[in-house]
Amino acid sequence: MKKSTDADLAMSKSAMKISLDLLSNPLCEQDQDFLSMVTALDTAMKRMDAFNQEKVNQIQKTVIEPLKKFGSVFPSLNMAVKRREQALQDYRRLQAKVEKYEEKEKTGPVLAKLHQAREELRPVRDDFEAKNKQLLEEMPRFYGSRLDYFQPSFESLIRAQVVYYSEMHKIFGDLTQQLDQPGHSDEQRERENEAKLSELRALSIVADD
Secondary structure, rough: OOHHHHHHHHHHHHHHHHHHHHHHOHHHHOHHHHHHHHHHHHHHHHHHHHHHHHHHHHHHHHHHHHHHHHOOOOOHHHHHHHHHHHHHHHHHHHHHHHHHHHOOOOOOOHHHHHHHHHHHHHHHHHHHHHHHHHHHHHHHHHHHHHHHHHHHHHHHHHHHHHHHHHHHHHHHHHHHHHHHHOOOOOOHHHHHHHHHHHHHHHHHOOOOO
């Protein structure tokens, strides 16, 4: 999303640079009609840039920032999983110790060590079971909440795009009406351009040797 908004801003900046370069072209001083066309284009580019900035700001507020906040919970989640895994290792180690003494001949010293090992095991087992229960209860809720969290951002993104492209349709529609020559089809314009290009090619300064 960040790459997308950066690309949008770069596109808008390039469009503004094009109209600015055209306005500084000497032809604008020599041809009033050309100046009017370039001025209309520059006005359209400025309007486009304003709506583009508004769209990017909206996406930043309603999509990028909320997703950054969503991503910030993952370190804590991963830490909870690691604590559960560490508790499981401690539990298994002490459980193995208890089982080892249970398999030995029941002498006084062995029974004493077995009792001590069971006492050590109890709080560790309780700690693991508590951590495990918490993850079993909360992980599905966290997993299931992803769509509920993301959906408003997704809807906001769509709305921002709809508003932007609706405005672009109006802006370039207005620009087309200002620049368009009535009764000229695209084919006619293409033929006229080819004719003008042929005239330029016929000049001696651009003729092939």
